[in-house]
Amino acid sequence: MPAKTACSSYFQLPNISRRGFLQAGSLGGLGISLSGILRSEALAMGSSIAPKAKSVILLWLQGGVSHHDTFDPKPYAPANIRGELNTIQTTLPGVNFTEHLPKLAGMTDQLAIIRSVTHTESAHQRGSMYMVEGRRPPKATGVNASGYPELGSIVAHELGMRSGLPAFVSIPGNDFTSRFTGSGYLPPSVEAFRGTESNSLKPDQRVTMDRFAERVELQRSLCQQSATTAAPWDTFNEQAIEIISTGKGAAAFDWQQESTATQERYGITSGRKGQMGQLTLTARRLIEAGVRYVTVGRNSWDHHSNIFPLLKDRVPRVDDAMSGLIQDLQERNLLDETLVICMTEYGRTPKINSQAGRDHWPNAFSILFAGAGIKTGQVIGASDKDGAAVQDRPVSPEEIAATILHLTGINPHHEYMTQDGRPIMYVDYAQPIAELLS
Numbered sequence: 001m002p003a004k005t006a007c008s009s010y011f012q013l014p015n016i017s018r019r020g021f022l023q024a025g026s027l028g029g030l031g032i033s034l035s036g037i038l039r040s041e042a043l044a045m046g047s048s049i050a051p052k053a054k055s056v057i058l059l060w061l062q063g064g065v066s067h068h069d070t071f072d073p074k075p076y077a078p079a080n081i082r083g084e085l086n087t088i089q090t091t092l093p094g095v096n097f098t099e100h101l102p103k104l105a106g107m108t109d110q111l112a113i114i115r116s117v118t119h120t121e122s123a124h125q126r127g128s129m130y131m132v133e134g135r136r137p138p139k140a141t142g143v144n145a146s147g148y149p150e151l152g153s154i155v156a157h158e159l160g161m162r163s164g165l166p167a168f169v170s171i172p173g174n175d176f177t178s179r180f181t182g183s184g185y186l187p188p189s190v191e192a193f194r195g196t197e198s199n200s201l202k203p204d205q206r207v208t209m210d211r212f213a214e215r216v217e218l219q220r221s222l223c224q225q226s227a228t229t230a231a232p233w234d235t236f237n238e239q240a241i242e243i244i245s246t247g248k249g250a251a252a253f254d255w256q257q258e259s260t261a262t263q264e265r266y267g268i269t270s271g272r273k274g275q276m277g278q279l280t281l282t283a284r285r286l287i288e289a290g291v292r293y294v295t296v297g298r299n300s301w302d303h304h305s306n307i308f309p310l311l312k313d314r315v316p317r318v319d320d321a322m323s324g325l326i327q328d329l330q331e332r333n334l335l336d337e338t339l340v341i342c343m344t345e346y347g348r349t350p351k352i353n354s355q356a357g358r359d360h361w362p363n364a365f366s367i368l369f370a371g372a373g374i375k376t377g378q379v380i381g382a383s384d385k386d387g388a389a390v391q392d393r394p395v396s397p398e399e400i401a402a403t404i405l406h407l408t409g410i411n412p413h414h415e416y417m418t419q420d421g422r423p424i425m426y427v428d429y430a431q432p433i434a435e436l437l438s
Helices: 024-043 122-135 149-160 208-227 235-245 247-254 260-266 276-289 308-331 397-407
Strands: 055-062 088-089 096-098 112-117 170-172 293-299 338-343 365-371 378-380 390-392 416-419 423-425
Touching: 024 423, 055 122, 055 149, 055 276, 055 308, 112 390, 122 397, 149 170, 149 260, 149 293, 149 397, 170 276, 247 276, 260 276, 260 308, 276 293, 276 308, 308 338, 308 365
Parallel strands: 055 293, 055 338, 112 378, 170 293
Antiparallel strands: 088 096, 112 365, 338 365, 416 423
8 A cells, every 4th residue: 555645645446337427528527626615615714603404596587577467466556567377376375376386475474575686786696796696796797707606605604515515506507697697706616516407417528536536636646746736735635536437427317216296396307397406406416415505596587578488487497496395394304404495586577568578677676584492474565566666674785695694604794805815794784684584
């Protein structure tokens, strides 16, 4: 057995088959970043707040969801505001949803509905950054990164890995926001691992077991030859190799291992088109396996024209996926320790435009919370009779971010010292949403 060196402890590759590997792209992405994430786990600062949410699942509906046609309909408004969709009564007296959300309408006792989210960023990039980071992006920001971390990166930095999997995973479908969000001023090692759907997790014909072992030995040898030309080899590299080579990550993504009944609950086998159910079920598998923060994203809600046929197709997928997730988590005794959020960057205009669509509208819109012991069975805030402005209890992206961090046990006002010696709070001054906290 080779002697241990100052640069490396001896690590023997496990004896596994080719099926233990991810695709080359995912393997490379996981292999490059995972050792850094493992390293950051050891450096994570911990928290002084008792967490209620051990995990977070964010259902991110990219593009701007019409609140009028989902969670805040206006059935008595004029037709050019009301739209074509009918409404249904929820389990909360006087609270209606669109007719295409019957499952969520039947479980509003397990939801907290916020109808008064508001900000002033009407561009997709800036609105998205504001909502998933909890900080208004700098004025010069276009499609480039804002310089601030996503909330998932903050969770990954503060709490580290669990059960040998990355702390923060963003499942494909959220490709739009992934171009301009990231770890910001935090270390790159806590950026989201951009996960791969299970139907793509196939053995890579280009990477054999021998070839993978050769790559590992090459990196070790470089480390041994010169500490200045290669990053130090340590136990974190070894753990990363073990996770990749044993297929730990791949197994968590394989939603097809679930029973037909479970798949049906998420709408996977109901004849619905699209992947919302598959991705949401994958998110549940990931948090059950140990991932702390999962973003499930779909980039298909920017409906400037022909909005109503599109919503009739898309909204039922959200109804299946989110209702199935909440029921599934509850039956697995995971709901009280998992925060579920359904969020978008903004709403859409009250008036229907000349192309039978609705345009961008950040003035007032709706989001949903569930799980993590929050106070459910309530509506927080209200928009006016046309859904054009907040009428009661405005809620800001900063308050949403502060709430998410607080529930995970992280002080939202913790000051982080950036590389240039500048202290910055995760969230500026805003307090968690008091109405949600039990």
